[in-house]
Amino acid sequence: MLEMLAWAIPVAPLVGCLVCTILAFQGDRDWAHWPAVMALAVSAICTLALVATFSDESGAAVVHGYTWLDIGSLRLDVSLRLDSLCLTLLSVVTVVSCLVAIYSREYMRGDPGYARFFAVFSGFVFCMTMLVMANNLLLLYAFWEGVGTCSYLLIGYYYRKPSAAKAAVKAFLVNRVADCGFLLGILLLSYAIGQTTVGAGASVVGRLDFATIFASSQELFNKFPELVGWIAFLLVIGAIGKSAQFPLHVWLPDAMEGPTPVSALIHAATMVTAGVYLMARMAPLMVYAPDVLVTLAWLGAITSIAAAVMAMFQYDLKRVLAYSTASQLGYLFMALGCIAVPDMMTIAVMAAMFHLFTHAFFKALLFLSAGNVMHAMGDVIDMRYFSGLRKILPKTNILFGIGAAALAGLPPFAAFFSKDTILSLLSDASADTDYGGHFTGLMVVGFLTAFLTAIYTSKTYFHTFWGKEVTPPEAGDHPHEATTIMLLPMVILAVGAILAGLALGPTGWILHYIAKTPGMDALHGEHHEAMWVLVTSTLVALIGVGIGYKLAQASTANSKAVSNDFVTAIGDFGRNRLYIDSIYQALIVTPSEWFAKWLGWFDETVVDGLTQLIGQLPGFVGLLLKRFQTGMVSSYAMVTACGIAALALWIATQ
Amino acid sequence: MTSQLLIPLLVFLPILVGIVLCLVAGKKSSWISDIATSFSGLMVIAAIALLCAVHSAQGNSEAVGLIQPQIVFGPSWMELKLPFAIQGHSVNWQLQLGADSFSAMMVLLTSLVTFAVLMTARTQITERRDLYDGMILITQGILMGIFLAMDLLLFYVFFEAVLIPIILLMNIWGDPKESLRASRKFLLFTLAGSIPMIVGIVGIVLQSATADRASTVLLPQLSAIAFESQLTRGVTENFATSQFLILAALMLGFGIKMALLPLHSWLPTTYSASHPNTTALIAAVVGKLGVYGLLRIVLPLTPVALSVYYQIVVGTLGAIAIVYGALIALRQTDLRRLMAYSSLSHMGFVTLGLMAMNREGIAGATIQMFNHGLITAAIFLMIGMIEQRRGRLVLGNENFGLAAAYPHLGFLMVFFTLAGAGLPGLNSFVGEILALMGMLRVSAGIVGIAVLGTVLGAWYALRVLQHVMFSSDGKTNKRDAATADIGWADWAALAPLALLCVVIGVRPSTFTDTMKVDVDRMAVSLEPAAKALHPTIDTLAVVKK
Secondary structure, three states: OHHHHHHHHHHHHHHHHHHHHHHHHOOOOOOOHHHHHHHHHHHHHHHHHHHHHOOOOOOEEEEEEEEEEEEOOEEEEEEEEEEHHHHHHHHHHHHHHHHHHHHHHHHOOOOOOHHHHHHHHHHHHHHHHHHHHEOEHHHHHHHHHHHHHHHHHHHOOOOOOHHHHHHHHHHHHHHHHHHHHHHHHHHHHHHHHOOOHHHHOOOOOOOOEHHHHHHHHHHHHHHOHHHHHHHHHHHHHHHHHHOOOOOOOOHHHHHHHOOHHHHHHHHHHOHHHHHHHHHHHOHHHHOOOHHHHHHHHHHHHHHHHHHHHHHHOOOEHHHHHHHHHHHHHHHHHHHHHHHHOOOOHHHHHHHHHHHHHHHHHHHHHHHHHHHHHHHHOOOOOEHHHOEOOOOOOHHHHHHHHHHHHHHHOOOOOHHHHHHHHHHHHHHHHOOOOOOHHHHHHHHHHHHHHHHHHHHHHHHHHHHHHOOOOEOOHHHOOOOOOOOHHHHHHHHHHHHHHHHHHHHHOOOOHHHHHHHOOOOOOOOOOOOOOOHHHHHHHHHHHHHHHHHHHHHHHHHHHOOOOOOOHHHHHHHHHHHOHHHHHHHHHHHHHHHHHHHHHHHHHHHHHHHHHHHHHHHHHHHHHHHHOHHHOOOHHHHHHHHHHHHHHHHHHHHHHO | OHHHHHHHHHHHHHHHHHHHHHHHOOOOOOHHHHHHHHHHHHHHHHHHHHHHHHHHOOOOOOOOOOOOOOEEEOOOOOEEEEEEEEOOEEEEEEOOEEEOHHHHHHHHHHHHHHHHHHHHHHHHOOOOHHHHHHHHHHHHHHHHHHHHEOEHHHHHHHHHHOHHHHHHHHHHHOOOOOHHHHHHHHHHHHHHHHHHHHHHHHHHHHHHOEOOEOOOOEHHHHHHHHHHHHHHHOOOHHHHHHHHHHHHHHHHHHHHHOOOOOOOOHHHHHHHHOOHHHHHHHHHOHHHHHHHHHHHHHHHHOHHHHHHHHHHHHHHHHHHHHHHHHHHHHOOOEHHHHHHHHHHHHHHHHHHHHHHOOHHHHHHHHHHHHHHHHHHHHHHHHHHHHHHHHOOOEOOOOOOOHHHHOHHHHHHHHHHHHHHOOOEOEHHHHHHHHHHHHHHOOOHHHHHHHHHHHHHHHHHHHHHHHHHHOOOOOOOOOOOOOOOOOOHHHHHHHHHHHHHHHHHHHOOHHHHHHHHHHHHHHHHHHHHHHHHHOOOOOOOOOOOO
16 A cells, blocks of 8 residues: 555656657647646645555655666665655645646646646656655656756746747756766765675665665764765755755756746745755765765855845846745755754754745745736736736735745744744754854854845835736736636645644644654754744844835835935846856856867867878878889788788797 | 577678669669668567577576677588698687677667668668668678677678778768768778787787687687686786787777777768768767777777776776767767767767776666667767758757757657756666766776766757757748658657667666676676776676686
8 A cells, every 4th residue: 555655656747747748749738737637636645645644663664666777786776765754845746736737727728838838747746756755866866867857848848939948958057067966976975885884785785775875874984084075065066956056056047937837836846945855865974074064054044145135136026036945945954054963963854844845835826926927917027017916916916925924934924933943943053062153153144034035025025016006018908817726726825835834833743753754863852942033033024024115115116216326236236146147157158168169179180180190101101112002902901911910920929 | 599590680681681672773663662671670670589589598508708698600611711720720710600688789779770770761861772771781781790790700800891881871872072081081090990900809819829729719718718817827917918919909999990089080070971861870880889899809808908008098088088079069060070079978988887897887888888879870860850851050059949840850859869968767877877886986086077978968968959959939941941840750760769768767677687697797807807906996796716
């Protein structure tokens, strides 16, 4: 029963993907969404059933599939691992994807490539569920690349648009850079595990199975402390690439070229959390590299504050949300950094997974609301061209408002609890003797980001839905509210955005659930959040919302009025993405292309020229022997014969 | 018993049918291509049967040497008596054809690619198609001969013979402006490689003879002799030196054929001058002959000298080729040349795997040869289809958006490009990861260079998709541009290749299980050889006495 349920979760979307692919070849049927929606529903139901019924004394169950590869010292099985960590993320993935698929039925209706959309969409869910359930690091990597490819195909969904095609390539390549590091990390890990007593007998057992990795990490650390640091560092590179953290965050804003449901599902709720999941999953190994973890936390901190600044100055509604996603993911990495502190692994992983869980709901809700706005505004998403939409989109107004309140961290919405869990975790961690200073700094960044988040969220919300009603000409005469089928999944997400925090956090439910994962530390007593953190963050959120409201008023009332030189300068800086993209272009991309061009010239003239020149040598020799020769073939034959004879003589005498 | 007959069937029948077709060609009869295609379809079935036979025959025979064909075809008439003596023994060489899993894999690849080439030739080749089909079949037979040869003599004869039909194919159907010069360059390079190669082969044969043992050309025997002397003389510098000259000659010969840096400059010109339909066969199979020779001859016969003198050097060259080829491909403006440099880059992984000299490496290299054959054949065939519709594209800042105009072609192009970029779940990933894992046990530095190839490889491949397939609505001002998408024949050619890409990616053990016995056998001598001379290398194989 367990096996059936476990396999149904990835296989159902796979079947959906295949059916939709066939439909895509047959022309875009209006019912092409059915296979996908059904498959995702099956997947979601199976996941929830597993969450409800799964209980294993060891905390984890492995469901075997088939032997993928068995050669040399390596044996890899395709098998699934079930434990509470993976079920937590799995329930987010399947439920949100099912809701977004239902939403897409109306959103994508009539689009050329309707079936293709659902094919890749289900393909993505297949890869993502396999990524989450993989029992083996290499299998995880395989589907890690798989979700990246689906993301590539969906960002480039409107492939006739040059900007979409370009954004897709950018996303894929930035991810590949990170994956390259990740892959090297995996290779090194498999090599190192082979040197341990646990792994040495692992010609039969997969070296890269998580159980083997966890069992051998202590010994690995004793034998090769430096190598473990390097492996951890390379895994971190993989994680920050997928989760769009500084300095590899550049692909995420461009990924908004894809259809809005894709942004909601892949680039907000699920795929970008894969990096967080990787770190959480590998926590028993990562704990041996505290320096790397602190670096990771700082990268998360830089991302969270820099992305918040960039979000503040974007005109594009979806990009505001994209930067906000990067910023919120930064929080998750700050939380994961606390694994470095002794005995805090479980709480750190719990905090990250908790915020991941709530974030998935409210961010998907915000994106889908943005999709409604986009639909009503005739695909215009630039906030300079619309405002005051509360009369046109009354229901979306409420739903966006709920999402925004959650993002801003207002109590009692979900993110209030999850964000505070992270902040109080950081405050606990700052008491640590070794790394306490770092975590104090990180906590300050956390509060600052919370403040900025509240500002840009409320600014965006109040600008879009309140104030003077302005619509762009593309919207037509009667812009309309979204249909019921679109609103229904959003309502469910909204319920999650309101209740998930209260239900999971203060009750301690998620903490005890995550703690059941094998490899996690035992819990030391009850975990309490500091009161001052709750109060401070509530104040910070309220003040931020107030400032955001003022800013929105100022910008809608008179957009010229606020522009003084200083604000313009910061605004340009923010809008130009802090010039990070330009720096990459100038320092990496262009030089590589020049180098490639030069190398092409070098190959065609120098290398080829030299080899040709050597090729001429027999010709010069031939000139001397001209009269003995009748033609080329015979000359070669003669040279051959002489050579063979000479060598034969030489060898025979040896 | 019957499975033995598959071997002469696969080698000689295509040559025979090909010659007959060439003779009756020119009668303007449409059924000739039908015969050729259906015949090559039968050959695919025969090749599958051979692979199955090899798989089921495993473990039946006691191993003599490191090479042990599971199926042998060596009737008594295949015996060569020469009127001279070596070390006092008269020359009486038994020749042999045979198949182990490496041969069977390459035979399957050859038959599949030939089938695809003949299928697409129905629309691609408009002039003298009957002759073309005949030549392709002759080439197929000779290639099968190379892969199924189990002695040095037949190997060399087939190895050189394949040049004749290739040169003809290049010149008759190639680009009229380039092909003459390109084929001359190809011929010169290859001949420059053949001479040292024959020298090396003669050296091996002469060394095989001792006072109480007659000389032999059979690979199983030769590899047994090599292993025996490795055990008796030990893995020593002294022993390595005695093989040095032979190995140097062989490496030069195979190095040119496998386009090892910096001996590769024949490759881009050859690939771009031939008709893409022909290039598919050249790039997929002929381009593998060098590495196949390395696997078949150099690795089992001279492992000690190889590990002393070449393992690290050639491994590094392979890693550099991965990056070098990918970087140059990044700025090419012609699709054919771009794919040629891409081949150079992908074949670097094969070199890397072979130079790892351990089980993961060899398995990875073999799988990767097969994978790259599938993918590169498909892409060159599709380049032919693109050129047929839009002419030779100049890649620059222009966007062609062909996926909008030809959705089926676009789908397949995206599929094969992603397969080539090493997407997990498709085939290349398997070969690359195995080669890298193998190499990592030798040198982390080389792997560090090679993994960069995964980024660069995706970069140029996606650039092609971005500009050729996407970014525009695919409309053109050219009046003669064909509007039809690819037809059933093209699908029939490419679908089997695509299917195999998926099978290998999803369940590589389908093939690696068959290879396992042969890989383990090779590793018995290779891993200790490498380990003894580079003690830091991590190796798991134990020498069996």
